[in-house]
Amino acid sequence: MSLIERGIVPIRPVTxxxxxxxxxxxxxxxxxxxLTEDGVTAHFTRIFGMRAGYYLCYSxxxxxxxxxxxxxxxxxxxxxxxxxxxxxxxxxxKASVGKKKRLCVHVDPVGSVDTAVLDIKLTAxxxxxxxxxxxxxxxxxxxxxxxxxxxxxxxxxxxxRSVSLDLRKLSLEQPAAPQPLRPSNPxxxxxxxxxxxxxxxxxxxxxxxxxxxxxxxxxxxDGVPFTLHPKYDIQPTCxxxxxxxxxxxxxxxxxxxxxxxxxxxxxxxxxxxxxTRPSVSTAAS
Numbered sequence: 001m002s003l004i005e006r007g008i009v010p011i012r013p014v015t016x017x018x019x020x021x022x023x024x025x026x027x028x029x030x031x032x033x034x035l036t037e038d039g040v041t042a043h044f045t046r047i048f049g050m051r052a053g054y055y056l057c058y059s060x061x062x063x064x065x066x067x068x069x070x071x072x073x074x075x076x077x078x079x080x081x082x083x084x085x086x087x088x089x090x091x092x093x094k095a096s097v098g099k100k101k102r103l104c105v106h107v108d109p110v111g112s113v114d115t116a117v118l119d120i121k122l123t124a125x126x127x128x129x130x131x132x133x134x135x136x137x138x139x140x141x142x143x144x145x146x147x148x149x150x151x152x153x154x155x156x157x158x159x160x161r162s163v164s165l166d167l168r169k170l171s172l173e174q175p176a177a178p179q180p181l182r183p184s185n186p187x188x189x190x191x192x193x194x195x196x197x198x199x200x201x202x203x204x205x206x207x208x209x210x211x212x213x214x215x216x217x218x219x220x221x222d223g224v225p226f227t228l229h230p231k232y233d234i235q236p237t238c239x240x241x242x243x244x245x246x247x248x249x250x251x252x253x254x255x256x257x258x259x260x261x262x263x264x265x266x267x268x269x270x271x272x273x274x275x276t277r278p279s280v281s282t283a284a285s
Contacts, residue, residue, distance in 0.1 A: 012060040013116035014068045017105050018088040020057050021095045029061040040124040044140050052095040067116040070106040071146050073137035101139045119147040
């Protein structure tokens with residue numbers, strides 16, 4: 001979409017150019033160029049035999065949705081370029097425009113061109129240059145300049161964003177789940193005579209139960225105290241000759257003893273594989 005269609009044109013383009021005799025004959029919405037950039041009266045009266053002069057004027061009215069994309073000056077011997085037309089003449093009966101040089105413009109719809117004429121200025125011939133303007137040509141003692149510009153807005157560019165220090169410190173990792181609170185005062189042990197080992201086991205069981213915060217950490221034996229069978233609960237001060245003799249007879253086997261005891265050579269399978277399968281002959285019928 002063009003800047004005109006979006007309504008954000010900083011400088012409105014020229015939509016029409018014409019000749020006019022004076023301010024009274026100048027059409028509405030047209031601007032009359034009465035002075036050149038170097039302070040000379042911009043009245044075209046320097047033609048021999050001209051009874052009355054005239055002025056150059058232009059319009060920026062966008063109601064017709066047409067813009068002037070180019071301006072050229074041609075002589076009477078040159079054919080008018082393709083797509084160009086002579087500018088209109090709004091003159092009184094006594095005025096006339098010279099034919100040796102003619103001013104023509106190229107008019108296009110708004111959406112068909114990218115650039116258009118934004119302004120027109122005049123200077124006295126061979127007097128000065130107008131910066132940032134394009135020289136069109138000289139006609140009847142004056143030099144015509146035009147300024148062209150784009151009708152379309154440039155593509156928006158992404159602005160770099162500064163990342164603050166606080167954002168850099170953010171992490172995508174989820175925070176660790178809060179640990180359950182452990183009881184600062186564990187329940188008192190039941191009265192009775194307990195061994196030191198049994199007391200420690202019960203304390204460990206309570207710690208594990210407090211650490212279990214989900215069903216996945218709960219088992220069927222949670223809360224059951226661990227105790228040894230009285231048969232194996234041997235006190236250092238007591239002696240059991242029968243149990244001591246059984247423990248002394250236990251022989252710890254080495255790795256080589258286990259391999260010798262459970263080794264298998266697969267000799268039977270090997271001989272069966274080497275055995276020749278008997279052939280069966282069939283009698284002819």
